[in-house]
Amino acid sequence: MANETGQNISDIGRNGLIQEISKSSAFRTEKVTRGIGDDAAVISTSDTEYSLITSETFVEGVEFDLTFMPFHQIGAKVISAAVSDIYAMNGTPVAVLVNLAIPNRVTVDMVQELYKGIGMACSDYECQLSGGDLTGSHNALVISVTAFGEVGKNNIVYNKGASEVDAICVTGDLGSALAGLKILLREKKHWQESDDPVMQPDLTPWDYVVKKQLVPVARKDIIGKFSELNIKPAAMIDISQGLLPDLQRLMKESEKGAYIYQSAIPIDLQTRDVANEMKEDVDKYAMFGGEDFELLFTAPQKMVDKLTDSFKDITIIGKVTDKSGITEMQSAEGDVITFEH
């Protein structure tokens, strides 16, 4: 058995571990146009099209909590998270595979509910549930989703490719999924401390942020808009880790820097209300709150103007700079905070 006194993963972090892993496998094939390091792997399967594959694992107690997440919503969410990576490459999802590791306490009804959500999400994203695997688990329910998609070779957008003429844009609003989670965790705590086991919290004032946490929607609509307007962003990523880490990844891959305006970052009023109630900084929700599944992209200003003329759900938050490795953020007061990658 391996030495148990080795370095902890927390010492080198998730990115450090990915770097270690990238070194480990030497075999390369020309068919794989892009391997580790983008939203999806890119494989050349015809003269005109790339195939895209991406896979994610969701662990009970880590990515989802059965005490406040109904099975059908978990099913829909894991599909949205997986296809979001296909959209982030400007691609179209075609098929998904779903693997489950199921503990004994999970019944047939629960699995059916889960697949109801999976089926509904597959219909929404027009991709076919095409297989997967079933096994047992001693403790947590574990769900792995693989999404397969396609994109024209002329239409693919990578994390890399941002240039200094580009504006930096995001879809939707940021931090709301985290705000929803904060509310759900607070209500769970109330429920656990209460004597009334059937207490139903009133979540109406938080309907928007709770929905963003429980059933986020991948941005199929914006990919459709790009296609309709014949627009192709220079670089793109989906916001799954949080605006700052995902922006830094985009800039690192592009070997550029970013200058963003804090006051321009789109934040919903309900997200602000949650942060106020929690006595927390709403800008941190927007910068570091993950799971928004919005798209972050860069494109020349002219292209962005064309886009925002016909599509309202896009915000320009800054511009690409030549300061490779540096993200600068100008606060509302005018001072500039610098983050190094």
Next chain:
Amino acid sequence: MANETGQNISDIGRNGLIQEISKSSAFRTEKVTRGIGDDAAVISTSDTEYSLITSETFVEGVEFDLTFMPFHQIGAKVISAAVSDIYAMNGTPVAVLVNLAIPNRVTVDMVQELYKGIGMACSDYECQLSGGDLTGSHNALVISVTAFGEVGKNNIVYNKGASEVDAICVTGDLGSALAGLKILLREKKHWQESDDPVMQPDLTPWDYVVKKQLVPVARKDIIGKFSELNIKPAAMIDISQGLLPDLQRLMKESEKGAYIYQSAIPIDLQTRDVANEMKEDVDKYAMFGGEDFELLFTAPQKMVDKLTDSFKDITIIGKVTDKSGITEMQSAEGDVITFEH
């Protein structure tokens, strides 16, 4: 939250659950040539080629045991298991994605060892590690592997397609992976009951079966042979659940029956020795022992003769019949046991 008093999954079984799941998702796309129900999903990505995708999940304490399986061997085994499904469609693996859910006790060294095995297996099978996902886990280490492969549209082999002129063939020998597991579990028990924590069991007499359990090899060689001899089996599956369940699946998909000779089933001498030591029936190891990752296929007798002339590691175990749903097995004594699908 869903009702916890519902039907248990054990009541309807794995196949029952897969049937329930198949009903749940209505969306279909023409691009998916074959979805749920074969070794891999089949997607039409060019005029001449299909893309194949398959995904499997391996849970610590269910599919693997860290007390007697070194990390690098686990890494190699999960890749073999995944690409085996690509070979079972007569395809060639191109890329794999590996997702890990990692508990705190797993160190960087251990993850590196795991990826060493993954990297070596990827080199052996000439496929590129192209991405994946990393997350945390409260208890078990969970590994999900997705394999992506390709096959010419004229060369694809499905579970369905067996016809009454076909012989039934298997590669290698059966039941040895289960025999290896029995030995490893016995030695684990000895070790747990012993006062000597560094006791090293002598596994030399069981080297073959232990190796079949720890580092099974997917049958890339036979797929190469099919191609070299310009032979295409009528129907094929990899033996992951066990000879009988996998043969029944092949026959069910083909709407045929099988007549097999028990005395023809290839069983290694070491596997027989293990069954003797355990006072168990070695035929049950061969019929129901999973994880052999050998290929089970049907082909016309003439084709099989051509194959066995130049490739020794293939055994004819019986023939396809018109008795759809029925597997008959003739024992060494001449009596016939019937299994209904």
